[in-house]
Amino acid sequence: MTPRKEEFEEKEKEDTTTDLDHEKSRDVVVPGEVLAKGKDILPGEGTRREGEEIVSSRFGLLDKTDRLVKVIPLSGAYIPRAGNTVIGQIVDVNFNGWNIDVLSTYDAFLPVMECFGYINKKDLTEVYDFNDILVVKIRAVKPRSIELTMKEKGLKKLEGGMLIKINSARVPRIIGKAGSMVKTIKDETNCNIIVGQNGLVWIKGEHVEDEIIAKKAIELIAEKPFEGGLTEKIKEFLEKHKKK
């Protein structure tokens, strides 16, 4: 179990896109709010230009750098992005691949071509069957479809354990800076944890009790997204439960 753990820590480091220290000081903006003025500033994601002004097109946190303004969503459904590692469930098996529900607007598609090894095309259910849970990577996001790949380290079918759902906007907090938060939970509970960017979290430990503690810790983080010193609080929480 130990070598597998390390495999994922690396992945989580890459996935941390939001700088958490800045999150608290950032402003919450609402649709229609003027974010910046001036022709030299570029409107990023979740914003638009109206004449001189840059206006917000989404409810979320304001991310302002020298020349670029964007809005990071705070709530709502998962927006898929290329390069994200997500957890999904097989909802359909086709002749050349699988349809996977990754909690986004459209079902994602995993073609046979994007899987490792020899696959008998006559019966794809032998490889992945209905309702199987997979960790997959998003290869490309097209206007009407999401394409997945399994051709990477650490991507596999998940067996056993438990799966919980949290808001996808809270995922960076669960992972923590360079994977620090999830590492704390893993070490303290002896569980293997995989956090999908779509808000699905898979937990597997040797005992169900460990899994439940890990689950509670993750839910605690998801509930309090703006609280400072969360790492300390989670450590405290985990230690308190470990003694019992």
Add this chain to the structure above:
Amino acid sequence: MTKEKEFKRSDGRALDETREIKAKVGIIKRADGSAMFSFGKSKAIAAVYGPRVLHPQHLQNPEKGILRCYYDMTPFSVSERKRPGPNRRSSEISFVTGKALEPVLQIQNYPNTVVDCYILIVEADASTRCAGINAASLALANAGLPMNELVAAVSIGKTGDHFVVDLSKDEEDFTVMKDGKEIKAATDIPIAMLSRSEKISLIQLDGKIKASELKEAIALAKKTCKKIVEIQKKALKEVKNN
């Protein structure tokens, strides 16, 4: 016309004063976005789900995503029990609410999908469709959907000769005595306005009004909607504190 000494509203409000407004977002855990909005005793909750693929397939629009609104009242929201389920009135309000919210919602890039917005009136004391639109606007924003701006709605009324903002049930049923008969003398105009462009996305009229007076009513609605937008903004920004 003789000048009246001082016109008092039944609950002691000023003519351009709304009832106490309360707004809160994120009240329904399992919805993608949710909000509560109340004008005094009129209380609406809204839940937004989606965008999700629309079924049955023949309803899908391959050019853009669509918005579906459902307005309904709880059976206990009014003094006489309301039979659950859609009726002629609620179907109409669902339709106009959808039309009022559609201009701000940017879901063209989600073809074949639907955004479902369920509005439930928990307690009704007139102006429920306005409370519903306000709640729905907050819920859509809370769902993280791309929106150009917010929508605020308020009802402007005319009781006798006076323009009043945010009608209550008493004012909606305002009557005057004429030739020994009681006749209805209240006019109710629900108006929804977009927060940034100040365009009107809904205007309905129940009663009688002169064209010149209608302009006055719209000006009053715009003024009030600006105040409501501020409350909506405050409610959305509060998420950071809890």
